[in-house]
Amino acid sequence: MTISELSDTKPANGSSKQTALSWNTIQDRLRESVVSIRCTRIMAFDTVSAGCSNATGFVIDAEQGIILSNRHVMSAGPACHKGVFFNNTEVFLQSLYYDPVHDFAFFRYDQAELTAFTPKAIPLSPERAFSGLQFRLVGNDSNEKMSVHSGELSQLDRNPPDYGQGYNDYNTFYFQASTTSKGGSSGSPVVDIEGHAVAMKAGSNKNSLSCFLLPLQRVVYAFEYVQRGEIPPRGTMQTTFKHITHVQAEKFGLDVNTAASEGARTDGVTGLLTVDKILPDGPADGILQVGDIVISMDGRSIAEFWEMSDVVDAAVGHTIEIKLYRKKSFETVSVAVQDLYAITPSRALRIGGALLHDLSFQKAIRASAPVYGVYIANDLNGFVGNAFNNSQHVIIAVNGAATPNIAALMEVLAGVCRDEAIVLTIKNLNDLRNEVMSVARHPSVSLPNLLFTRSISTGFWLPEPFTGMAAVAASGESRHIVDSPKPPPCADSNSAFSELFAQSTVAIGVQTICPADNYTSAPAHGIGVVLDKVRGIVLCSADIAKNPAAMYTVIFGRLVRVAAVLVYMHPLYPMSFLKYDPSALADDAYGDVPVASLDIFKGPSGRLDTGASVTVYMVNSDDGHRIMPAAVLSRSTAEKTTCHQCLHRRYLKSEVFLLTPAVSISLSSIGIVCDAESNIRGILIKPPTCSHQQTNNITVGFDISLVQPALEYLQSDDCSKGDIVRVLDVEYGKKWLSVARVYGVSEEHIRNLAYGPDPQTKVFMVTKILRRRAPNMPALEVGDIVLSVDGKVVRHMNDLACHYSRDSVDLTIVRNRKELSIRIPTTRLSGKSTDHVVCWSGTFLQKPWIRVLERANRIPSEVFTFCSITGSPAHAELSKSGGMFVVSIDGQQIKTMDDVLRVIEEIKSDGAVREFRDNVSSKQGYSSGKMPGRDVVVRGVTLAGQELVSTIRTNDHYFSAWQIRKDAKTGGFWSMTAI
Numbered sequence: 016m017t018i019s020e021l022s023d024t025k026p027a028n029g030s031s032k033q034t035a036l037s038w039n040t041i042q043d044r045l046r047e048s049v050v051s052i053r054c055t056r057i058m059a060f061d062t063v064s065a066g067c068s069n070a071t072g073f074v075i076d077a078e079q080g081i082i083l084s085n086r087h088v089m090s091a092g093p094a095c096h097k098g099v100f101f102n103n104t105e106v107f108l109q110s111l112y113y114d115p116v117h118d119f120a121f122f123r124y125d126q127a128e129l130t131a132f133t134p135k136a137i138p139l140s141p142e143r144a145f146s147g148l149q150f151r152l153v154g155n156d157s158n159e160k161m162s163v164h165s166g167e168l169s170q171l172d173r174n175p176p177d178y179g180q181g182y183n184d185y186n187t188f189y190f191q192a193s194t195t196s197k198g199g200s201s202g203s204p205v206v207d208i209e210g211h212a213v214a215m216k217a218g219s220n221k222n223s224l225s226c227f228l229l230p231l232q233r234v235v236y237a238f239e240y241v242q243r244g245e246i247p248p249r250g251t252m253q254t255t256f257k258h259i260t261h262v263q264a265e266k267f268g269l270d271v272n273t274a275a276s277e278g279a280r281t282d283g284v285t286g287l288l289t290v291d292k293i294l295p296d297g298p299a300d301g302i303l304q305v306g307d308i309v310i311s312m313d314g315r316s317i318a319e320f321w322e323m324s325d326v327v328d329a330a331v332g333h334t335i336e337i338k339l340y341r342k343k344s345f346e347t348v349s350v351a352v353q354d355l356y357a358i359t360p361s362r363a364l365r366i367g368g369a370l371l372h373d374l375s376f377q378k379a380i381r382a383s384a385p386v387y388g389v390y391i392a393n394d395l396n397g398f399v400g401n402a403f404n405n406s407q408h409v410i411i412a413v414n415g416a417a418t419p420n421i422a423a424l425m426e427v428l429a430g431v432c433r434d435e436a437i438v439l440t441i442k443n444l445n446d447l448r449n450e451v452m453s454v455a456r457h458p459s460v461s462l463p464n465l466l467f468t469r470s471i472s473t474g475f476w477l478p479e480p481f482t483g484m485a486a487v488a489a490s491g492e493s494r495h496i497v498d499s500p501k502p503p504p505c506a507d508s509n510s511a512f513s514e515l516f517a518q519s520t521v522a523i524g525v526q527t528i529c530p531a532d533n534y535t536s537a538p539a540h541g542i543g544v545v546l547d548k549v550r551g552i553v554l555c556s557a558d559i560a561k562n563p564a565a566m567y568t569v570i571f572g573r574l575v576r577v578a579a580v581l582v583y584m585h586p587l588y589p590m591s592f593l594k595y596d597p598s599a600l601a602d603d604a605y606g607d608v609p610v611a612s613l614d615i616f617k618g619p620s621g622r623l624d625t626g627a628s629v630t631v632y633m634v635n636s637d638d639g640h641r642i643m644p645a646a647v648l649s650r651s652t653a654e655k656t657t658c659h660q661c662l663h664r665r666y667l668k669s670e671v672f673l674l675t676p677a678v679s680i681s682l683s684s685i686g687i688v689c690d691a692e693s694n695i696r697g698i699l700i701k702p703p704t705c706s707h708q709q710t711n712n713i714t715v716g717f718d719i720s721l722v723q724p725a726l727e728y729l730q731s732d733d734c735s736k737g738d739i740v741r742v743l744d745v746e747y748g749k750k751w752l753s754v755a756r757v758y759g760v761s762e763e764h765i766r767n768l769a770y771g772p773d774p775q776t777k778v779f780m781v782t783k784i785l786r787r788r789a790p791n792m793p794a795l796e797v798g799d800i801v802l803s804v805d806g807k808v809v810r811h812m813n814d815l816a817c818h819y820s821r822d823s824v825d826l827t828i829v830r831n832r833k834e835l836s837i838r839i840p841t842t843r844l845s846g847k848s849t850d851h852v853v854c855w856s857g858t859f860l861q862k863p864w865i866r867v868l869e870r871a872n873r874i875p876s877e878v879f880t881f882c883s884i885t886g887s888p889a890h891a892e893l894s895k896s897g898g899m900f901v902v903s904i905d906g907q908q909i910k911t912m913d914d915v916l917r918v919i920e921e922i923k924s925d926g927a928v929r930e931f932r933d934n935v936s937s938k939q940g941y942s943s944g945k946m947p948g949r950d951v952v953v954r955g956v957t958l959a960g961q962e963l964v965s966t967i968r969t970n971d972h973y974f975s976a977w978q979i980r981k982d983a984k985t986g987g988f989w990s991m992t993a994i
Contacts, residue, residue, distance in 0.1 A: 037208055038151060038208065041151060041206060041208065041209075041210045042151060042153065042163055044135065044210055045073075045137070045151075045153045045204070045206065045210070046101045046153075046161060047100065047101060047132055047134045047135060048073050048074045048134045048135055048136065048137050048204075049071065049072075049073045049074075049101070049153050049154065049161065049203070049204065050071070050072045050073060050074065050082055050098040050099065050100055051069065051070075051071060051098070051099040051100075051155040051158075051160050052069065052070045052071060052072050052082075052084060052088060052096055052097070052098055052099075052108065052122075052155070052202065053067070053069055053096065053097045053098075053099065053891075054067065054068045054069065054070055054088055054089075054090070054094065054096055055067050055094060055095045055096070055886055055887075055888075055890075055891070056068075056090045056092065056093075056094045056886050057092070057093040057094055057095065057886045057887070057973050057974075058092055058093055058363070058365075058370055058392075058393065058886065059092070059370060059392045059393040059406070060090065060091055060092020060093065060360070060363060060370070060372065060392055061091045061092060061182075061360060061372070061375045061377055061378065061390075061392070062091070062180075062181045062182040062375075062377050062378065063087070063090050063091070063092065063181065063182065064406075064885070065393075065884070065885040065886035066885050066886055066890075067885075067886065067890055067891045068199075069155055069158045069199045070084060070085065070088040070155060070199060070200075070201045070202050071084065071088075071154035071155040071199065071200055071201060071202040071203040071216070072084035072088070072098065072108075072122060072202045073137050073153075073202070073203070073204040073212070074134045074135070074136050074137060075136050075137060075138075075139060075212075075238065076136055076238075076242060077126075077133060077134050077135060077136045078126075079123065079242065080123050080124040080125060080126045081111065081121055081122070081123055081238075081241065081242070082098065082108065082121065082122040082123070082124065083119065083120075083121060083122075083139075083202070083204075083212075083215065083234065083238075084119070084120055084121075084122060084201070084202035084215075085118045085119060085120060085201045085202045085215070085217055085229075086113045086114055086117065086118045086119055086120045086182070087118060087181075087182045087201065087217075088120065088201055088202050089110050089113045089120035089122070091113065091359075091360070091375075092363065092392075092476075093363070093467060093476040093973060094110065094886075095946070095970060095973070096108035096110065096122060098122070098124055099160070100129070100132075100134070101160065101161060102131060102132065104128070104129060104131065106124040106125065106128045106129065107124065107125070107128075107945045107946070108122040108123070108124055109122060109123045109124070109473070109474055109475075110122065110474035110475070111123045111241060111474055112237065112241050112246070112247075112474070114233070114237060114249070115249055115355045115356060115359040115376065116184065116185055116186065116249075116251075116355070116376065116377075117184055117186075117187055117229070117233055117234075118182070118184045118217045118218075118229050119215065119229060119233070119234045119237070121237075121238070121241050137204055137206065137210065137211070137212045138210075138211050138212065139211075139212050139231050139234060139235050139238065140207075140211035140212065140213055140231075141213060141214070141230055141231035141232045141234075141235060143207055143211055143213045144168060144171060144190065144213040144214060144230065145168065145171070146168055146169060146170070146171055147167060147168065147169075148167065148168045148207060148213065149165070149166070149167050149207075149208070150165070150166055150167070150168065150192070150205045150206060150207055150213065150214075151163055151164070151165060151166075151205075151206050152164040152165075152166060152194055152196055152200065152203050152204070152205055152206075152216055152226075153203055153204060153206070154196065154199070154200035154201075154202065154203025154204075154216060155199045155200060155203070156196050156197055156198075156199050156200040156203075157197045157198060157199050157200075158199045159199070162196070162200065164194040164195050164196045164200075165194065166192040166193055166194040166205075166226065167192060167193070168190055168191075168192050168213075168214075168228075169191055169192055169193070170190065170191035170192075171188065171190055171230075172188050172258055172285050172286070172319075173188065173189045173190065173191045173227070174188075174189070174257050174258055175187060175189055176189060176217075176218055176220070176227045178218060180381065182377060183377070183381065184217070184229070185255040185256075185380065186255055186256055186320055186323070186324065187229070187230065187233065187320045187321075187324075188230055188258065188319065188320050188321075189217070189227050189228060189229060189230070190205075190214050190227070190228035190229075190230060191225055191226070191227065191228070192205075192225075192226050192228060193224045193225065193226060194224075194226045195224075196216065196219065196226060197219075200216050201216055201217060201218065202215060202216065203215065203216040204216075205228050212231065213231065214228035214229060214230055214231060215228065215229045215231065215234070216228055216229075217229045230321070232321035232324075233321060233324055236324075236325075236328070246356075246471060247328070248328050248329070248331050248354075249328055249331070249354070249355035249356060250327040250328050250329075250330055250331040250352040250353065250354065250355055251298075251327070251352070251353050251354075251355040251358070251376065252297065252298045252299040252303070252327065252350050252351075252352060252353070253293070253294040253297025253298055253299060253300075253353065253358070253376070253379075253380075253386065254290060254291075254292065254293050254294070254297065254299045254303055255290075255291045255292045255380055256288045256289060256290055256291055256309065256320070256323065257288070257289060257291040258285075258286050258287075258288055258289075258320070259286050259287060259288075259289050259308075260285055260286040261281065261285070261286050261287070263286065264286065264287050264289075264308055264340075267289075267306065267308065267340075268340075268343045269287075269308055269340045274287070274308075274310060274340065277310050277311075277338065277340075277345050278310055278311045278314070278316055278338060279310045279311065279316055279317075279318065280316035280317070280318040281318070284318040284319060286318070287308050287309060287310075287317075287318055288308070288309045288317060288318070288319075288320065288323060289306060289307060289308045289309065290303050290304065290305050290306060290307040290309075291305065292305065292380055292383060293305060294376075294379055294380060294383070294384070294385060294386060295383075295384070295385040296385040296386075296387065297353075297385070297386070298350055298351040298352065298353050299350050302348050302349075302350050303337075303339075303348065303350065304341060306341075307339040307340070307341050308339060308340040308341075309323070309337065309338075309339060310338040310339060310340060310345065311337070311338045312326040312327070312335050312336070312337050312338075313326055313330070313335050313336055314336070327352055330352040331352055331353075331354050331355075332352065332354065333351075333352060334349045334350060334351050334352065335349070335350055335352060336348075336349055337349075337350055355376070358373075358375070358376045358379075358386045359375065359376065360372040360373040360374075360375050360390075360421075361468065361469040361471070362421055362466060362467065362468050362469070363392070363421075363466075363467040363476075364421055364424070364425065364464075364465075364466050364467075364481060365462065365464060365465045365466075365467065365481075366398060366428070366457070366464045366481060366483070366484065367396055367398030367455075367456075367457040367458050367461050367464070367484070368394065368395040368396025368397070368398055368458060368461045368462065369391065369393065369394040369395070369396070369398040369399050370391075370392040370393040370394070371389050371390065371391060371392065371410070371421060371424065372389070372390055372392060372421055373386075373389065373390065373420050373421050374386055374387060374388045374389070374390045374409050375390065378390060378444065381444075382444035382445065382447065383447075384409075384442075384444055384447055387409075387411065387419050387420075388409035388410055388411045388418065388419065388420075388442065389409060389410040389411075389418050389420065389421055389424045390408075390409050390410075391403055391406070391408045391409070391410065391441075392406065393406075395527070396458045396461050396526050396527060396528065397458065397525075397526040397527065398455055398456070398457060398458060398461075399439065399441075399453065399455050400453050400454075400455065403441060403453065407443055407444045407445055408441050408442065408443055408444070409441065409442050409444060410424065410439050410440070410441055411440050411441070411442055411450070412439070412440035413427045413428065413437055413438070413439055413440075414427060414431075414437055414438050415438070415440075425466070425481065425483055428483035428484050429482070429483040430483075431483065431484050432484065432486050432487055433457045433459075433484045433485060433486065433487055434457075434459075434487055435484075436454050436455070436456050437454070437455050437456075438452060438453070438454060438455075439452070439453045439454070439455050440452060441453055456526075457484050458526045458528070458566055459566055459578070459988070459989075460528050460566060460979065460988075460989045460990065460991050461528065461991070462977070462991070463480065463993075464480065464481040464482075464483070464484065464485070465478040465479065465480060465481060466478070466479050466480075466481045470935050470936075470938070472938040473935050473938060473939075475935045475946075475972075476973075477932055477935055477936065510642070511693075512632070512689065512693040513632065513640070513642055514611075515611045515613070516544075516611075516613070516632045516640070516687060517640055518572075518609050518610055518611035519544050519545040519546075519548075519610070519611045519612060519613045520542065520543075520544055520545075520634050520640065521542070521543050521544070521545060521553060521569045521570060521571055522540065522541075522542060522543075522569070522570040522573070523540060523541045523542065523543045523553070523555055523559055523560070523567060523568070523569055523570075523579075523593070523683075524539075524540050524567070524568040524570065524576075525539045525540065525541075525559060525560070525562070525565050525566070525567055526565060526566045526568075527562055527564065527565045528564045528565060528566060528979055528989055528991070529564050529852055529854060529859060529979065530562070530564065530852075530859050530881075530882040531562055531563050531564035531565075531848075531849045531852050531859070531861060532561075532562065532563055532564075532663075532664060532848070532849055532861075532864045532866075533661065533662040533663050533664075533864075533866070533881050533882070533898075534561050534562035534663070535562075535882060539559055539683060540559070540683065541555060541556060541558070541559030541560075541681075541682075541683030541684060541685075542555065542559075542634045542635075542683065542684045542685055543555035543559075543569065543593065543685065544613055544685060544687065545610060545611065545612055545613065546612060546613055546615060546726055547612055547726070547729075547730060548597060548610045548611065548612040549597065549612075550594070550597070550729070550730060551579075551594050551595040551596060551597045552582075552592055552593075552594055552726065552729055552730070553569055553579065553592065553593040553594070553595065554590060554591075554592055554685070554698070554722065554726075555590070555591055555592075555593060555685060556589060556590065556591070556682070556683060556684065556685050556700045556701070556703075557584065557585070557588075557589035557590055557591050557664070557666070557700075557702075557703055558589065558682045558683055558700075558701065558702075558703040559591070559682075559683040560581050560584070560591035560593060561584075561591070561663075561664065561703065563581055563584070563848030563849040563850070564849065564852050564979060564989070565581070566578070566988075566989065567579040567580065567581060567593055569593065569595050571600060571608045571610055572608055572609070574608060575599075575600060575608050577595045577596065577599045577600065578595065578596075578599075578988070579593040579594060579595040580593065580594050580595075580986060580987040580988060581593055581848055582594045582729065582987065583725060583728075583729055583846040583847070583848075584664070584846055584848050585725055585740070585846055586738075586740050586742075586844035586845065586846055586865055587666060587669065587740060587742070587816055587817055587844070588666055588669060588717060588721055589666045589700055589702045589703060590698070590700065590717075590722065590725075592725065592726075592729055594729075594987075596986070597610075613687065613695060614695070615695045615719050615722055615723060615726065616723060617694055617695070618690070618692060618694025618695070618696075619690075619694065619696070620696075620718070620719055620720045620723060621718075621720070622650070622670075622718055622720075622811075623647050623650075623672055623688070623690075623696050623697060623716075623718065624647065625647050625648070625649055625650055625672075626646060626647060627646065627647045627690070628644070628645075628646050628690075628691060629644075629645055629646065629647065629674070629688050629689060629690060629696065629697075630642060630643070630644055630645070630688075630689045630690075630691075630693075631643045631644075631645050631674065631678050631686050631687070631688055631689075631699065632686065632687045632689065633678070633680055633684060633685070633686035633687070633699065634684060634685075635680060635681060635684055643676075643678060645674040645675060645676060645678060645688075646674065646675055647672050647673075647674060647716075648672075648673045648674055648675040649672065649673050650670060650671070650672045650673075651670070651671065651672075651673075652668050652669070652670055652671075652749060652812045662866050662867060662870065662881060662898055663703070663866065664864065664865065664866055665865070665866050665869070666702060668746070668747065668812055668816065669717065669721065669812055669813060669816050670718070670811045670812045670813045671715040671716055671717060672697065672715070672716040672718075673713070673715065673716070674688075674699075674716065677713070677714070678699060678714055679714060680699060680700075680701055680714050681701070682701050682703065684701075685698060685699065685700055686698065686699030686700075686714075687699070688716055695719050696718070696719055697716045697717055697718050697719050698716065698717050698719065698722060699714055699715070699716050700714070700715065700717065701713070701714045701715075702715065718813070720813075721813065721817075724739060724817075724819050725739075725846070738843050738844065738845045738846055738847065739819050739820045740817055740819065740843070740844045740845075740846060741817070741818045741819065741820065741821055741822070741841035741842065741843055741844070742816070742817065742818065742841060742842055742844055743795060743815075743818070743824070743839060743841060743842070744784065744785045744786040744788070744794075744842050744869075745781045745782075745783065745784055745785060745795050746781070746782050746783040746785065747779040747780065747781060747782060747801070747812065747815060748779070748780050748782040749777040749778070749779060749780075750777060750778050750779075750780050750800070751776060751777055752765050752768060752769060752775075752776055752777065752778065755777075755778045755800060758780070758798075758800055758829060758832065759800075759829045759831070759832030759833060759834070760778060760800060760802070760829050761834065764802055764808075767808065768808070768810065773810055775810050775811075778800050778801075778802070778809075779800065779801055779809060779812070779815055780798065780799065780800045780801075781795050781796065781797055781798060781799040781800075781801070782797065783797065784796075784797060785869045786842065786868060786869060792840065793837055793838065793839050793840075794839060795826075795828070795839065796830065798830070798831075799828045799829065799830050800828060800829040800830075801815060801826055801827075801828050802826075802827040802828060802829065802834070803826070803827040804818070804824050804825070804826055805821075805824055805825050806825070818841050821841055822840060822841060823838055823839060823840045823841060824838070824839060824841060825837075825838050826838070826839060844865060845865075849861050849862065849864060850980060850981040851912055851978065851979070851980050851981070852978065852979050853912065853915055853916065853919075853976070853977075853978045853994070854884075854976060854977050854978070855889075855915070855919050855976045855994070856887060856888040856889045856951075856967050856969050856970070856974055856976070857883045857884040857886075857887020857888055857889045857890055857974050858880050858882070858883040858884075858887070858889035858893055859880060859881070859882050859883065860878050860879070860880050860901060860912070860915055861878075861879060861880075861912070862877050862878070862879065862912065863877070863879040863900070867879055867881075867898070867958070870958045871900070871958045871960075872958065872959055872960040873956070873960050874900065875900050875902050875956045876900045876901060876902050876909055876910050876911075876956075877910060877911050877912065878900065878901045878909050878910075878911065878912060878914070878915055879898065879899070879900055879901070880893060880898065880899060880901055880955070881897075881898035882894075884974075887970075887974055888948070888967050888968055888969055888970050888974060889967055892953070892965040892966065892967055893953070893955075893965065893967075897957065897958070898957070898958060899955035899956060899957045899958075899963060900955055900956045900957075901915070901953065901954075901955050902954050902955060902956055903952070903953070903954035904918045904922075904951060904952075904953055904954075905918060905921075905922055905951045905952060906952065907921075916978070916994060919976045919994050920994065922949065922951060922969070923971060923975075923976060923994070924947045924948065924949070924971050925971075927947035927971065928947045928971045928972055928975075930947075931946060931947050931972060932972070946970055946971075946972045946973075947970075947971040947972050948968055948969035948970045948971050948972070949968070949969055950966050950967070950968050950969075951966065951967050951968075951969055952964065952965075952966055953965055953966070953967055975993060975994075976993070976994035977991060977992065977993050977994055978991070978992055978994055979991045979992075980992075
């Protein structure tokens with residue numbers, strides 16, 4: 016693995032047969048010492064994201080079981096690693112130590128786990144490196160174990176490579192060479208003909224064959240401390256240096272001979288060190304200047320990075336005297352040396368789904384920013400806000416109180432109730448001149464708030480509860496939040512309907528709890544309209560309310576915020592219904608908030624004819640309420656709103672209308688279409704799209720008659736009658752009447768369609784069976800043309816798509832050129848969304864939704880998984896299946912979600928977790944080397960019917976199981992519990 020998946024180099028040929036034989040001998044000796052490393056980064060932290068990858072390491076102390084690899088392989092945040100030796104022996108790797116800046120780290124394994132062999136340590140010999148040295152690089156290249164590459168060192172004084180926004184090394188030389196190694200070989204030893212490691216592979220350039228190798232001087236320095244069980248001292252001036260040649264130094268006015276007389280070392284070296292970056296408010300700020308050329312430190316000549324590091328690391332907590340060449344003169348300055356570990360994040364706060372930690376030296380030096388503030392590493396539930404979830408933002412104040420670090424932020428949050436809104440002052444690392452104010456709200460349902468702290472002695476991260484923002488205000492859950500004292504603008508205040516529309520329009524906020532129904536969307540917002548203010552029913556686009564495992568809020572008049580529940584997702588049309596508590600709108604602090612209902616039952620509900628004049632009322636976030644005159648341009652059958660490549664909820668074809676001039680609304684908005692008498696005749700929605708579609712769907716109109724049955728169902732006091740939507744489990748396509756005649760449609764039916772009332776030119780043919788029925792059940796077949804339903808001639812798609820509350824329908828069809836009458840039972844489609852999700856070992860389990868049932872060749876269980884947390888135990892094993900039914904866990908049959916809960920209870924290891932954490936707290940976390948968990952066999956069946964089997968090593972320390980359910984006792988809101 017390389018940091019940015021860069022590529023590598025070409026081999027150097029041996030000069031003789033004897034040399035080749037010697038290299039073969041060395042390679043055989045290396046086989047037992049080189050280890051393939053499987054890396055699992057559990058959470059986003061500092062410069063890395065969560066995920067899985069492969070890399071390399073090699074044994075440097077066989078007695079203590081110490082392995083050397085790269086810092087970017089270990090990761091600065093919580094992670095798990097497994098080592099695989101040449102004979103496929105697997106060992107757990109403890110994260111023993113990583114350097115705060117340089118790209119090296121030490122792992123440790125339990126020697127007792129190696130019973131078949133004892134690896135030999137590869138000696139570290141940085142002094143053996145020289146330009147022209149031929150070497151072998153042995154590693155896990157492209158995840159292929161024991162790949163051997165040849166090369167020749169060509170440059171020994173290269174400045175550290177720039178890998179972009181991720182991890183970068185500073186204040187060290189790098190070697191450059193050319194090999195054929197690719198990603199996965201990071202951490203590979205670079206060995207000479209005698210088997211000594213002279214460097215270690217770190218990265219490469221994807222645009223060339225250049226390979227970047229880390230020298231080992233500072234590795235040897237740190238290794239001596241680690242062998243003794245100590246932490247190597249590391250100092251910093253919050254300054255980076257770069258190497259310049261003597262020729263470049265002369266261009267700055269420095270005479271090399273004069274520099275030598277001032278104490279500079281010029282013989283045997285190729286240049287000097289110059290100041291490259293100085294962090295604001297750091298120890299060197301105002302003392303050093305960019306461009307200063309270093310002559311000596313504390314009287315020691317400095318020409319190479321390792322010499323400078325020797326002086327700085329030995330002076331932690333003290334000052335050093337630095338002689339510089341600056342502006343054509345020599346000066347001596349004193350600079351304090353800070354402990355580098357003090358600006359290396361070792362704690363991470365997970366709060367409301369967001370992950371926060373101190374701003375690191377790595378991020379600060381990249382942005383030339385002071386090491387100040389709390390870095391937003393990730394934000395899954397929208398605690399901070401979707402706009403700041405791009406790993407480039409720092410919180411510098413909360414509610415006006417400065418937060419220079421995570422400790423200060425926790426102190427501020429300790430006195431804040433969970434239901435309070437807090438004001439964050441945020442800076443973008445790419446725009447340090449400006450500050451942004453944002454309101455953060457803790458989600459009502461989220462994973463427990465935890466503070467993860469790294470144990471320096473063991474390398475493990477220990478979680479402990481964070482009690483800040485845990486208390487609820489004495490008055491109960493606050494549902495009233497002032498967003499703006501002004502009412503939303505209305506373009507036509509004299510219009511009675513426009514006022515009604517303005518008072519019925521609400522803003523909708525969405526905070527995702529976890530993935531469900533194939534949706535993993537980030538926090539979102541949109542627009543909805545109130546259809547029943549007495550019962551609190553709101554209509555919105557399915558694009559905004561598409562993830563059932565989410566929390567919804569409804570904002571009235573930009574003044575009052577009320578929690579809402581997703582109560583119905585129409586299974587055929589892209590519309591969703593939310594429900595809120597109307598009593599929450601009455602409050603003494605604000606008075607009664609004016610709310611109106613849109614009466615969709617007033618006036619005619621038939622189809623709008625082409626050419627009909629209408630008025631469109633809509634809300635866009637940028638310009639508020641708008642009113643547009645328009646006319647119906649055309650009517651047609653809508654195209655598919657999702658493709659066959661994904662499992663997103665799929666909306667069947669229906670008849671829609673287009674308007675002229677074209678009306679554009681955002682994906683998360685909605686429009687109301689009225690006739691001249693202000694009767695609501697339709698709604699405008701932009702159907703959701705998926706990533707596989709190349710173009711966005713246009714805004715389309717749906718007749719209000721498609722909305723009315725769902726609203727009536729939700730308004731009924733007795734919903735026990737079940738879901739009202741019934742379908743025939745098929746897809747239809749249109750055929751011209753001229754073609755229909757060929758298929759056997761009678762001339763009488765053709766004339767009736769072509770010349771009768773509401774003339775039509777097409778018939779509807781079955782093109783796909785969505786769900787197969789039992790062989791003895793009557794069913795439609797591909798190629799059937801449907802002429803009538805319950806005696807009514809089929810003229811439009813809406814006559815076929817939905818059969819409300821009918822258990823069966825009588826059809827007249829044409830099959831094989833013969834007209835037949837057939838009675839077919841309908842299938843009930845539920846508009847009730849998913850109400851139970853389990854997260855186990857990082858994978859999300861739930862009942863299959865409509866789209867899965869349509870795609871599956873067979874349904875072996877009621878438990879389906881489609882998604883896993885990046886970096887979790889399940890991620891590497893199950894994420895490639897593309898979704899599967901789980902039929903067995905740990906040898907026990909799985910049929911229902913209750914089976915899942917039962918098995919999890921049996922295999923979890925709460926006692927082992929407590930013991931492990933106690934050991935880590937007492938600095939005894941490394942015994943057998945394994946975290947609490949076990950190997951579990953998981954069997955599943957894909958949508959295509961293929962059986963899969965994989966093993967998962969559970970990790971109960973970092974990934975304990977939990978579940979969320981919709982709780983009827985709390986009005987259908989989600990609740991989360993540990994398993």
